[in-house]
Amino acid sequence: MKAALRQQALVARVQGGDDAALTRNLTAALAPHRGKVLAGYWPMRGEADPHPAMAIHDGPVCLPVVIGPAQPLEFRAWDGRLEPGRFGTSHPPADSPVLRPQVLIVPLAGFDRAGHRLGYGGGFYDRTLAELRAGAPVVAIGLAYAVQEIRVIPAEPTDQPLDLIVTDGGVILPQPEKSHCASLGTNLQP
Numbered sequence: 001m002k003a004a005l006r007q008q009a010l011v012a013r014v015q016g017g018d019d020a021a022l023t024r025n026l027t028a029a030l031a032p033h034r035g036k037v038l039a040g041y042w043p044m045r046g047e048a049d050p051h052p053a054m055a056i057h058d059g060p061v062c063l064p065v066v067i068g069p070a071q072p073l074e075f076r077a078w079d080g081r082l083e084p085g086r087f088g089t090s091h092p093p094a095d096s097p098v099l100r101p102q103v104l105i106v107p108l109a110g111f112d113r114a115g116h117r118l119g120y121g122g123g124f125y126d127r128t129l130a131e132l133r134a135g136a137p138v139v140a141i142g143l144a145y146a147v148q149e150i151r152v153i154p155a156e157p158t159d160q161p162l163d164l165i166v167t168d169g170g171v172i173l174p175q176p177e178k179s180h181c182a183s184l185g186t187n188l189q190p
Helices: 002-013 019-033 051-055 123-135
Strands: 061-065 074-077 104-106 139-143 164-167 170-172
Touching: 019 051, 019 104, 019 139, 019 170, 061 104, 061 123
Parallel strands: 104 139, 139 164
Antiparallel strands: 061 074, 164 170
16 A cells, blocks of 8 residues: 555655745754754655755754665765765765764655655665664654645554654644544545
């Protein structure tokens, strides 16, 4: 079921959205986290672009590196240099310092209002968030276009919830206990 929902969300993502509104909303969501280590990502395949908000973040910024299958991501300080990585990603080179993020901007294929997310199926962010959260509080901010919303995403025990979802339509504070009724105006259906 998740594979079908993922495909629906990725097709919807092609529509894109209001990039200026997305940047404004993400910048506002990041404002309370000044000075904290922020992990963003370099967008690929039509992902919502966090780069403009990352560029003005007041604090260290890092990007994820895929180390290998079934492993948590590593985060390297981003100084503007990028090199190609696994699965079509781009990341800082190996000589960049490794950082531990306190706030993560998480790319999404799809999301629901309960804070569940669909990634690409590799489980990298779920493993990473579980490991980071075991050591200290971490804020996970999902970033997507509003058209990527799905009414309900089935959750698995290993799925890590989002603390906040930022879209071009606004900022969503997940409501787990209201996941079925808080999704009015949903764009995609399971």
